[in-house]
Amino acid sequence: MTDIATYNFAYLDEQTKRMIRRAILKGIAIPGYQVPFASREMPMPYGWGTGGVQVTASIIGPDDVLKVIDQGADDTTNAVSIRAFFKKVANVAVTTDTASATIIQTRHRIPEHPLTAGQVLVYQVPIPEPLRFLEPRETETRKMHALEEYGLMHVKLYEDIAKHGRIATTYAYPVKVEGRYVMDPSPTPKFDNPKMHRSPALQLFGAGREKRIYAVPPFTAVVSLDFEDHPFEVQTFDQPCALCAAENVYLDEVILDDHGGHMFVCSDTDHCEKRRADGHRGHLAPETHLASETHPASETMEPAQ
Amino acid sequence: MTDEPLLRVSALSKFYGSRVGCDNVSFDLWPGEVLAVVGESGSGKTTLLNCLSTRLMPSSGTASYRMRDGQFRELYRMSEAERRFLMRTDWGFVHQNPADGLRMTVSAGANVGERLMAVGDRHYGKIRATAVDWLSRVEIDEDRIDDEPRAFSGGMRQRLQIARNLVTGPRLVFMDEPTGGLDVSVQARLLDLLRGLVTDLGLAAIVVTHDLAVARLLSQRMMVMKDGRVVESGLTDRVLDDPRAPYTQLLVSSILQV
Numbered sequence: 001m002t003d004i005a006t007y008n009f010a011y012l013d014e015q016t017k018r019m020i021r022r023a024i025l026k027g028i029a030i031p032g033y034q035v036p037f038a039s040r041e042m043p044m045p046y047g048w049g050t051g052g053v054q055v056t057a058s059i060i061g062p063d064d065v066l067k068v069i070d071q072g073a074d075d076t077t078n079a080v081s082i083r084a085f086f087k088k089v090a091n092v093a094v095t096t097d098t099a100s101a102t103i104i105q106t107r108h109r110i111p112e113h114p115l116t117a118g119q120v121l122v123y124q125v126p127i128p129e130p131l132r133f134l135e136p137r138e139t140e141t142r143k144m145h146a147l148e149e150y151g152l153m154h155v156k157l158y159e160d161i162a163k164h165g166r167i168a169t170t171y172a173y174p175v176k177v178e179g180r181y182v183m184d185p186s187p188t189p190k191f192d193n194p195k196m197h198r199s200p201a202l203q204l205f206g207a208g209r210e211k212r213i214y215a216v217p218p219f220t221a222v223v224s225l226d227f228e229d230h231p232f233e234v235q236t237f238d239q240p241c242a243l244c245a246a247e248n249v250y251l252d253e254v255i256l257d258d259h260g261g262h263m264f265v266c267s268d269t270d271h272c273e274k275r276r277a278d279g280h281r282g283h284l285a286p287e288t289h290l291a292s293e294t295h296p297a298s299e300t301m302e303p304a305q
Numbered sequence: 306m307t308d309e310p311l312l313r314v315s316a317l318s319k320f321y322g323s324r325v326g327c328d329n330v331s332f333d334l335w336p337g338e339v340l341a342v343v344g345e346s347g348s349g350k351t352t353l354l355n356c357l358s359t360r361l362m363p364s365s366g367t368a369s370y371r372m373r374d375g376q377f378r379e380l381y382r383m384s385e386a387e388r389r390f391l392m393r394t395d396w397g398f399v400h401q402n403p404a405d406g407l408r409m410t411v412s413a414g415a416n417v418g419e420r421l422m423a424v425g426d427r428h429y430g431k432i433r434a435t436a437v438d439w440l441s442r443v444e445i446d447e448d449r450i451d452d453e454p455r456a457f458s459g460g461m462r463q464r465l466q467i468a469r470n471l472v473t474g475p476r477l478v479f480m481d482e483p484t485g486g487l488d489v490s491v492q493a494r495l496l497d498l499l500r501g502l503v504t505d506l507g508l509a510a511i512v513v514t515h516d517l518a519v520a521r522l523l524s525q526r527m528m529v530m531k532d533g534r535v536v537e538s539g540l541t542d543r544v545l546d547d548p549r550a551p552y553t554q555l556l557v558s559s560i561l562q563v
Contacts, residue, residue: 134408147386151393151423155408155415158422161429162412162451227429 010057010090016040020058020213024204027215032177033145034128039211043085048078049107050208052124053085056105059120059204060086065093067101072109072250072267079107096270108171110192112249112271115201117218123186125207128214130174130184150182153225161230170235175222182225183214191234191250196222241266242284244275309371311336311477311509312357317366319352325533326352330366332528332538336476337507341524341541343514343556349533350513351481357511358398358479359388370477393423397470401482403462406469407454413440413465414450420473439468443498460491464498471502478503480512484519496522517560521545529553 008014016038023037042050060066066086070079074096082105083094095101098113105122115121131141134152144152153174160168173190177183185196186205196203196216203216216222226232240247242263249271251264263284266272276285310333319326327349334340342350355361357368359380369377373395380388392398400406407416417436418426426432437447443464445457454462463483470478483499484492500523503510512523520527521541528538529550537550548554 134411143385147389149389149423151419154422154427155411155419158415158418158429158432159411162414162433226427228427229430 007089009062010060010086011043012040012054012057016054017058020054023213024055024058024215027204027213028202028217030181031216031220032181032183032214034212034214036211037213039208042208044081046209047126049082049105049124051206051210051213052105052107052122052208053082053206054208055122055204055206055213056082056086056103057090059122060090060092060103062090062092064102065095065100067095067098067104067270068106069104069109069111069268069270070107072111072252073269075269098268098270108187108189109250109267110188110195112246112266112268113274115195115199117200119201121199121201121203123188123203123205125184125186125205125212126209127172128184128186128205128207128210128212130172130182145181148180150176150225153182154227157225157227157230161227167226167230167232173232174225176225177216178221179223183216183222185222189235189250190224190232193222193224193232194234198222237264239264240282241272241275242282244272244280244285245282246272246275246280309375310334311338311371312368313370313377314357314368315366317353317356317368318364319349319356319361320364325349327356327530328533330528330535332535334477334509334511336509338526339503339508339510339512339524341512341514341520341527342530343517343520343527344530345515345556348530350515350530352533353530354479354481354511354513358396359383359392360398373476393420394473395475395477397475397478399463399466399470399478399480399483401485403454403459403466406466407462409455410453412451412453413445413457416454416465416469417472420469424473435472439472440465442502443468444494458491460487460495463487463495467499467502471506471508474506476509478508478510480510480514482514482516483512484514484516492519499523517545517557529556 020037023035027035040054042053044050068079068083070076073079086092087094098111103120103122107124129141131144131152134156135141157167171189172184172187173193175183175185175193185193198219200218202218205214224232237251241251243265246266250267252267253262254265255262312334315331317330318328330353342353344350356363362381368380370380371377414433414436417439418432421432421435436450440447440450445461445464454465457465484495487495496519514520524541527541527544528535531552537544537553544553545557548557
């Protein structure tokens with residue numbers, strides 16, 4: 001179907017967008033606070049980013065440039081279909097280039113390239129409530145947020161240390177926003193938590209099934225919870241990216257064969273390709289010079305527009 | 306000991322529609338004193354306890370508590386945040402069923418440490434050391450610290466619940482049938498432990514029980530309730546040895562002799 005006139009701009013009707021924008025504004029005004037909103041049915045199942053898509057649809061304009069990543073990659077099913085969705089229903093420019101995007105919708109990663117003022121990062125959130133698995137009653141967790149009773153959050157970290165000798169939570173690592181609300185940064189690896197702290201970009205979080213929106217305005221303090229004698233630490237990798245030799249980036253393990261062969265490559269495909277285009281070579285990088293031919297999953301890449 | 310009470314209760318009533326929960330209850334509780342509230346089931350003991358611990362709002366009446374700064378505060382006029390803070394610092398609540406007062410899915414150590422973390426303790430080593438100390442005080446082996454209470458026996462769960470409540474050094478502990486559902490030998494050890502802790506720490510406690518033996522062992526003073534009203538109150542030994550109200554006489558004479 002090519003006739004975009006059958007859709008309202010960006011799929012959602014204007015009333016719905018207004019309602020979501022109100023929720024977003026409230027979320028920005030109260031950093032880290034989960035604002036309920038009337039989540040709509042989207043043409044995709046819950047769990048595939050319905051919250052993020054609604055937030056993106058409410059803030060996107062014709063001049064925006066959209067980038068969508070899924071676990072850091074621009075070329076996985078979820079990312080490709082959401083990008084195609086907005087290309088169709090909003091006719092916006094799409095890109096894989098982090099620096100030139102104005103809106104980046106993400107599932108579980110923050111790009112390696114530093115974000116700048118004016119960019120908006122939209123997270124797809126499955127479970128917005130950081131206290132959910134500790135206290136199942138929503139009435140109670142809301143009260144705990146209201147009264148700032150966050151001792152329970154540390155009980156979880158205590159349990160980690162008691163069981164594993166260290167804080168073993170590696171993703172969805174709880175953070176405290178601007179010294180007030182404890183927030184689930186969506187299941188991003190804790191490697192990305194420091195990037196949220198005083199980020200110049202606006203960060204919006206949409207949870208479609210749970211019907212919650214929350215936000216971290218630019219230059220807001222985002223501090224990961226920890227103990228004095230077990231301070232917060234990010235993951236470290238003992239080898240660089242096998243394709244672009246990047247260090248201090250988040251790596252994915254890629255299985256190569258049935259005999260235990262594997263390699264660690266950048267989870268951020270855009271970052272990896274840029275580095276290889278600049279001539280960086282990892283120990284498993286093929287000798288070709290076209291970045292788009294070397295990445296294991298880059299056949300479906302769309303060119304930047 | 307000071308000459309001012311810790312808790313002043315006056316004309317406290319709670320009605321459930323037209324039914325009486327408790328009616329016109331007044332008493333003072335002094336620091337370090339253990340008060341037993343006895344009576345048959347349905348006599349309003351638990352309603353009274355829930356009102357006093359602010360888990361339930363009374364229909365009328367007042368209760369004021371002497372805070373650590375020596376000022377009396379009217380409990381039912383405090384904000385919810387203040388009441389909840391009081392609940393997890395200066396007060397304890399021991400439930401009849403330990404599953405109501407414990408987090409069954411986190412380890413014993415975390416159960417004891419939760420209150421410490423709730424008041425801002427952020428040093429794992431210290432929290433754990435305190436948890437070990439408290440587990441030994443309630444006679445739970447140190448090597449059970451990382452086990453979940455689900456793996457504990459009923460008596461151990463109840464002792465863990467007591468440790469969890471006492472770790473922040475509360476001044477007032479509410480207990481709702483603390484020995485209910487435990488067999489007699491476990492009950493005896495738990496009572497012994499409670500008596501020791503209450504004396505050592507100088508705790509004030511309000512113990513709701515239908516078991517007169519528990520009241521006799523733990524408390525200095527007791528109130529007998531019937532149909533929501535206090536029918537008799539006084540020193541425990543006096544009430545049990547020389548009951549005056551007809552209902553108390555019936556209650557005392559109903560104790561099974563073996």
